[in-house]
Amino acid sequence: MSKYLNDNSVFSYNGGRYVLIENLKLFLLIVEKGGLAAAGREIGLSPASVTDRLAALETHYGARLLTRTTRAINLTDEGSELVIGARRILAETEETEARIRLGVEKISGTIHISVPSDLGRNQIVALLDRFIEKNPEITIDLTLTDGYVDMVGQGIDLALRFGDLSDSSMKSRRLGSNSRLVCASPDYLKRNGTPLHPDDLAHHNCLIMRFGSHTDQDWTFRVDGQKHARRVYGNRIANDGSLIREWCLKGYGVALKSEWDVRTDLNAGNLVEVLDEFVPEPTALQMVYPAGAVQPRRVRALMDFVSEFLE
Secondary structure, eight states, X not given: OOTTOSTTXXXXXXXXXXXXXXXXXXXXXXXXXXXHHHHHHHHTOOHHHHHHHHHHHXXXXXXXXXXXXXXXXXXXXXXXXXXXXXXXXXXXXXXXHHHHHHOTTOOOEEEEEEEOHHHIXXXXXXXXXXXXXXXXXXXXXXXXXXXXXXXXXXXXXXXXXXXXXOOTTEEEEEEEEEOEEEEEOHHHHHHHOXXXXXXXXXGSOEEEEEETTEEOOEEEEEETTEEEEEEOOOSEEESOHHHHHHHHHTTSOEEEEEHHHHHHHXXXXXXXXESGGGOOOOEEEEEEEETTOOOOXXXXXHHHHHHHHHO
């Protein structure tokens, strides 16, 4: 956030492009932090100044941007549209400044990226390290999570996600296919036997992912050419795919994991795939980004870099 975001700057060039840019930055911070007071604390603004600057922005656009309750803020339709537009405007402004300061051959700035936990730790972090080595002016702000991410609200530039894209406000670039495999450690299978049919999972301890409030207990298989779900049970549930994989490696149970996450373990013999003849059709691993935003050069560079290694 700009060092010029303070109580006095908003009045210095009233009506000019400068103050509009600064107020757009503040508006995005309000959305990211989930409230006016939290945004003010982040940059040292008084509550009155934050309220005045938001009002000035709403006056400029002639529309109400937020609705506020005692517990939360909500974007209006106009506010949601401005979030996308503001990110585009600020990205273009920042990129222009970077080109002037550093020259066209360098890229700089912060990239906010969200990646599933296990995929991030095992593959993507190493790629990000290499990207930073090549581009030392870049800062990576990485969110590792297996749950839902509000990319617009949290200011995420780019996310890697398994599965088909369902949000029409996002665009995506396919990196490859992904199958979800049932696997276990050799030690677990030696002690408990190998399941030969999805129905056999009723007699096994299954390691279960939780996505937000949803527990992923209905595992899908292809049986006799048709998709069927089998409900599984177990004594370990977590919202972190990396922990599920760790439990599986320790022999605590059977796990349903993305092939990308366990490929190395399978090749090394540390995990064994079971029920392989019942695996359903693969889905996709995709890079996802906001549809209405013009991606800054640094984000486009990272997208190309990741694609080169994962496609």
